[in-house]
Amino acid sequence: MKGVVELAEVVIGMMIVVALFYTLFRSENIPDTRPTEMKIRVLDFLSTLDKEEKLANWVLTNNKAAILEELGKAFPSLQFNVSIDSEELQLPNNAYSVIYFIPGNYTYFKPSKLTVYMWFS
Amino acid sequence: MKGQYMFLMCVIFLFVLITLRFGISTAAYASTEQNLRAIYLKKMNEGVFHAIEKSLLISANNRSYIENNFEDFVRYVKNSYDFGVLAIEVNIPKVYPNENTTFNVTIFNSLGKNISNVSLNFSYDGSNYFFESVSDNTSIKVNFTFNISSDAVFTLNITYYSPEENKETILLPARIEKANFIYNLKVVFRNGEVEKAYGEFGS
Numbered sequence: 001m002k003g004v005v006e007l008a009e010v011v012i013g014m015m016i017v018v019a020l021f022y023t024l025f026r027s028e029n030i031p032d033t034r035p036t037e038m039k040i041r042v043l044d045f046l047s048t049l050d051k052e053e054k055l056a057n058w059v060l061t062n063n064k065a066a067i068l069e070e071l072g073k074a075f076p077s078l079q080f081n082v083s084i085d086s087e088e089l090q091l092p093n094n095a096y097s098v099i100y101f102i103p104g105n106y107t108y109f110k111p112s113k114l115t116v117y118m119w120f121s
Numbered sequence: 122m123k124g125q126y127m128f129l130m131c132v133i134f135l136f137v138l139i140t141l142r143f144g145i146s147t148a149a150y151a152s153t154e155q156n157l158r159a160i161y162l163k164k165m166n167e168g169v170f171h172a173i174e175k176s177l178l179i180s181a182n183n184r185s186y187i188e189n190n191f192e193d194f195v196r197y198v199k200n201s202y203d204f205g206v207l208a209i210e211v212n213i214p215k216v217y218p219n220e221n222t223t224f225n226v227t228i229f230n231s232l233g234k235n236i237s238n239v240s241l242n243f244s245y246d247g248s249n250y251f252f253e254s255v256s257d258n259t260s261i262k263v264n265f266t267f268n269i270s271s272d273a274v275f276t277l278n279i280t281y282y283s284p285e286e287n288k289e290t291i292l293l294p295a296r297i298e299k300a301n302f303i304y305n306l307k308v309v310f311r312n313g314e315v316e317k318a319y320g321e322f323g324s
Contacts, residue, residue, distance in 0.1 A: 009127060019138055033150065036157040043164050047171075099201060101169060103176035103194045109186070111176075111197035 034120070035096050038078065042116055045074050046100045056105040059084055059112045071116065083115045095119040162312055169202055170308050170316045177210075177304055181322050184212065187302060188227045192260065195231050203311045205232035209279060209291060211303040215324075216295050218270045226277065229260040232309065236281045243267075244276040255281075272296045291319070300324045 049055040049070060058066045064082050071080045083089050100114045176194035180187040188210050195206055206229070213224040230236050239252040245267045255261055267275065275293040280286065291305050303321040310316070 012128065016134065019135055033154050033157055036154060036161055040157065040161050040164060043161070043168065047164075047168060050171075099165075101172040101198050101202070103172055103190075104179050106179050107182075109176070109180055109183075109190045109194075111194045113197075113201060 038075070038118060039096065039098050042071070042075065042098050042118060043100070045071070046098070046114070046116065050100070050102070053105065055100070055114070056102050059102050059114050060105060060108060060110055067114070067116075071118075075118075077121065078118045079121045081117045083117070085113055086115070089117065091117050092119050159312075162310075163314065165202070166204075166310045166312070166314050166316065169198060169204060169310075170318070172198065173206065173308065174306065174318055174320070177302075177320075178322065181302065181324070184300065184302065184324075187212065188229070188260070192229055192231075195229070196258070199231070205234075205309040207232050207236070207281075207283075207307045209277075209289065209305040211277065211291065211293055211301075213293070213295060213301040213303070215300045216269065216297055218297050219268065221266050221268050222295070223264050223266045225262055225264055227260050227262050228255060228279070230255045231258050232283060233257055234283065236283045239281040240279070242278040244278070267295065269295055269297070294321065296323065 046055060049067075054070075055067070057063075062084055064084065067082050068080055071078075071082075081089055081091060081095075095117045096119070098116045098118075100116070102112045102114060104110045104112075173191075173195060176191050177187060180190045183190075191208065191210070195208075198204075208227075208229040208231075210227040210229070211224060212227070214222065216222045226241060228239065228241075235254050235256050237254045239255055239261070240249060241251075241263060242249040243265045245265070248265055250263045252261055265277075267273075273295050275295065277291045277293055279289045279291070289305060291303060293303055294301060301321055301323040304319070306316075306318045308316045
């Protein structure tokens with residue numbers, strides 16, 4: 001009887017060790033919150049540029065370089081590309097996007113859609 | 122007896138470990154992600170609403186196109202983003218004392234469904250219009266007339282069913298030697314969020 005109890009203790013001890021390793025080193029599929037966080041921050045940034053009356057002018061003149069430069073300065077850890085009015089782009093698979101609508105500026109009415117694509121470098 | 126206590130302790134220990142790993146952390150992350158998505162959606166809605174309102178303001182210098190520009194912009198955004206809008210726009214031309222002023226009221230329905238039994242009542246003389254139905258993505262236009270010798274504020278009462286009853290009372294300030302554009306917007310977003318705005322700009 002004593003032998004059986006000792007054997008059970010050894011088995012349980014091994015189970016504890018295995019469970020501990022499993023708990024510590026198992027790669028679990030935890031949702032990555034970084035993309036949504038970055039989308040919120042980029043959306044806020046675009047809204048600020050729009051309030052400063054810069055974004056509408058850049059979009060209307062198709063000045064993507066200016067938009068990319070501002071985004072790059074504000075978010076150095078991200079890579080960006082932008083499309084105006086649903087223009088097609090070559091993008092990496094891990095890119096995600098934010099859209100921003102612009103009716104025009106105070107001298108020119110022209111509905112436009114800016115899509116900002118971003119991915120971690 | 123000692124072995125049984127040991128066994129019981131082990132079972133409890135394992136249970137706590139598994140609960141910690143599978144229960145708390147994953148749920149916490151999932152909840153954070155869900156909250157972040159809700160924040161993102163709210164900010165997107167705010168951005169779209171701001172752009173819709175701005176489409177009216179940027180047309181202020183070209184008053185004969187305000188309503189058309191607004192409708193064009195709403196249709197443009199709806200190609201990429203799901204929402205509904207009901208807009209009431211009042212375009213009052215320059216008012217001269219003791220002369221008849223006829224102004225235009227536009228109701229643009231883009232709520233994604235028809236609205237019915239639409240009635241408009243103007244407080245100046247009680248004149249009114251009635252429409253049995255206004256289809257989705259269409260607008261109706263009516264004219265009202267007033268004659269004043271000094272600045273005045275009128276009201277326009279609008280009732281419609283969608284299918285529940287809705288009532289809007291819009292203040293219409295009329296100022297001598299000035300034109301005025303008044304708008305009342307109701308935007309309904311996919312997540313049930315509703316944004317409203319009343320504004321005016323003159324010249």
